[in-house]
Amino acid sequence: MSARVVETDAPVVVGSGLAGLSVARHLGGPCVVVAPAGLGEGTASAWAQGGIAAAVGPGDDPQQHADDTARAGSFAGDTATITRMTQAAPALVAELVAAGVPFDRDASGALSLGREGGHGRHRVCHVGGDRTGAAVVDALAPQVAATSDAAVVRGRALELLVDDDGVAGVLVLDADGPLELRTRRVVLATGGGAALYRDTTNPLGSWGSGVVLAGRAGARLADLELVQFHPTSLDVGGGSGAPLPLVTEAVRGAGAHLLSDGRRFVDEVSPRDVVAAAVHRERVLGRQVALDCRHVPDLLEHFRGLAQRCADMGLDPARDLLPVRPAAHYQMGGVLTDVRGRTDVPGLWACGEVACTGLHGANRLASNSLLEAGVTGTAVAQDAARWAGRTASWATDRVDPVPPERTTTLAPVDGRRGSPTSPKIASVEVRAVMSDLVGVVRDADGLAQAIGRLDDLPGDDALLGGLVARRALARRESLGAHLRADAPAPAVA
Numbered sequence: 231m232s233a234r235v236v237e238t239d240a241p242v243v244v245g246s247g248l249a250g251l252s253v254a255r256h257l258g259g260p261c262v263v264v265a266p267a268g269l270g271e272g273t274a275s276a277w278a279q280g281g282i283a284a285a286v287g288p289g290d291d292p293q294q295h296a297d298d299t300a301r302a303g304s305f306a307g308d309t310a311t312i313t314r315m316t317q318a319a320p321a322l323v324a325e326l327v328a329a330g331v332p333f334d335r336d337a338s339g340a341l342s343l344g345r346e347g348g349h350g351r352h353r354v355c356h357v358g359g360d361r362t363g364a365a366v367v368d369a370l371a372p373q374v375a376a377t378s379d380a381a382v383v384r385g386r387a388l389e390l391l392v393d394d395d396g397v398a399g400v401l402v403l404d405a406d407g408p409l410e411l412r413t414r415r416v417v418l419a420t421g422g423g424a425a426l427y428r429d430t431t432n433p434l435g436s437w438g439s440g441v442v443l444a445g446r447a448g449a450r451l452a453d454l455e456l457v458q459f460h461p462t463s464l465d466v467g468g469g470s471g472a473p474l475p476l477v478t479e480a481v482r483g484a485g486a487h488l489l490s491d492g493r494r495f496v497d498e499v500s501p502r503d504v505v506a507a508a509v510h511r512e513r514v515l516g517r518q519v520a521l522d523c524r525h526v527p528d529l530l531e532h533f534r535g536l537a538q539r540c541a542d543m544g545l546d547p548a549r550d551l552l553p554v555r556p557a558a559h560y561q562m563g564g565v566l567t568d569v570r571g572r573t574d575v576p577g578l579w580a581c582g583e584v585a586c587t588g589l590h591g592a593n594r595l596a597s598n599s600l601l602e603a604g605v606t607g608t609a610v611a612q613d614a615a616r617w618a619g620r621t622a623s624w625a626t627d628r629v630d631p632v633p634p635e636r637t638t639t640l641a642p643v644d645g646r647r648g649s650p651t652s653p654k655i656a657s658v659e660v661r662a663v664m665s666d667l668v669g670v671v672r673d674a675d676g677l678a679q680a681i682g683r684l685d686d687l688p689g690d691d692a693l694l695g696g697l698v699a700r701r702a703l704a705r706r707e708s709l710g711a712h713l714r715a716d717a718p719a720p721a722v723a
């Protein structure tokens with residue numbers, strides 16, 4: 231079937247989580263939003279629980295937030311980016327308050343702040359305890375839908391169109407078939423890639439398709455091996471392939487204990503990579519790992535979503551120990567961008583989880599990703615609104631150059647427009663290989679096996695899995711979330 235063609239001067243925004251919604255809100259003019267479902271639906275943003283980190287509490291300041299971010303990321307992050315994002319966080323929270331997000335408040339009316347692993351103090355703004363993402367999307371999506379500026383195309387982007395001048399458009403598959411949206415400005419806000427794994431906390435559409443689209447268009451990808459595993463997803467469902475329900479870290483911040491065969495084994499408010507590795511180790515030893523929330527004061531009042539998620543599984547967190555396991559949760563790497571979200575390809579920006587901005591280093595600090603989605607979405611909108619098009623220069627201004635050994639490039643594939651190689655969700659086979667051989671703890675033999683198996687499988691999901699595994703094999707060290715059983719962690723000052 232030949233594609234319908236629509237020419238537009240407006241930017242096309244692919245994805246409608248917090249990053250895409252932030253772009254649409256701040257462009258100050260028309261745009262086209264491509265989203266597989268309704269605005270905000272099926273996004274990781276809507277599933278976010280714990281909240282948004284911002285130095286808004288008494289005695290806190292952005293420098294302390296920056297220090298915690300850098301430390302959690304094993305000092306592998308980009309200092310300028312960390313400084314900029316943590317400084318922007320209080321203004322983002324204020325903007326969301328103004329947009330109608332009903333953050334929880336204490337009796338005095340001040341924002342109520344949660345504590346999560348790796349944060350030196352209470353710093354996480356939340357709604358309904360653990361319903362933050364849904365509340366943010368519920369506030370912003372109707373506002374974007376209500377403006378006449380945003381036209382919504384319900385579909386999936388299959389390919390970026392490029393020519394000698396840079397981006398030339400996006401090929402989308404919607405209910406009527408292929409559609410070419412021809413434009414000189416495209417923003418990728420397609421979210422992360424954790425659903426490339428069988429054991430995942432993410433919506434299944436989040437398998438990383440945007441990374442492949444950008445790579446094929448000629449953008450450099452960075453740090454693909456850096457995948458964060460959340461230590462406490464509910465160990466239910468027996469490998470059915472459905473996303474595993476998450477128990478937010480804020481529950482541990484409120485005092486819940488992790489038990490292995492009944493005894494505590496890790497500092498529960500350590501950064502995620504540390505806790506996930508400890509839980510993994512106990513499970514490999516054949517022990518039962520559970521979260522004990524029974525003693526947490528006002529548990530069900532503070533964490534309303536948790537009560538519901540557990541009830542769906544026949545569990546009561548106020549009475550039962552909750553069986554937990556690590557699950558793939560967040561992609562630190564992605565499409566390499568500068569502070570304005572510019573990629574290597576003129577006219578192509580990336581923001582939110584699909585982008586690798588350098589904020590997270592080797593391990594994301596809890597509740598820093600909604601922050602990144604909101605701040606980078608706004609920065610991209612401002613830059614895309616100003617960019618004069620193909621006659622203008624396209625310089626990127628990343629302060630710390632990223633060394634080639636951290637990056638991946640992809641050859642463009644000709645003649646594959648509209649090809650069905652970009653699936654809606656990753657295949658069962660790919661997800662199994664990723665979870666079994668490219669998971670919390672990796673080694674050279676397992677990674678080599680994974681590459682062999684992924685190379686034999688079709689589809690962009692297998693292609694991306696192979697890239698992740700290759701990068702993981704090449705990085706012969708343990709750093710943050712990238713844990714190699716056969717290579718030591720470098721000494722951290």
Ligand SMILES: Cc1cc2nc3c(=O)[nH]c(=O)nc-3n(C[C@H](O)[C@H](O)[C@H](O)COP(=O)(O)OP(=O)(O)OC[C@H]3O[C@@H](n4cnc5c(N)ncnc54)[C@H](O)[C@@H]3O)c2cc1C
Pocket residue numbers: 244245246247248249250264265266271272273274275276277278279280281282283362363385386387388419420421422431432433435436439440476559560581582583584596597598599600601603
């Ligand atoms: C269960 C859970 C809890 C979390 N809790 C927190 C938290 O408390 N605090 C925090 O900071 N972070 C949290 N996170 C992480 C955070 O939610 C995400 O990193 C963030 O929301 C990403 O926003 P985004 O806009 O980049 O992507 P998303 O919100 O995922 O939106 C991207 C959208 O693009 C769509 N898409 C993908 N590919 C295509 C394509 N080819 N064409 C069209 N559309 C496409 C996706 O389906 C999705 O709808 C959590 C994540 C999960 C899964």
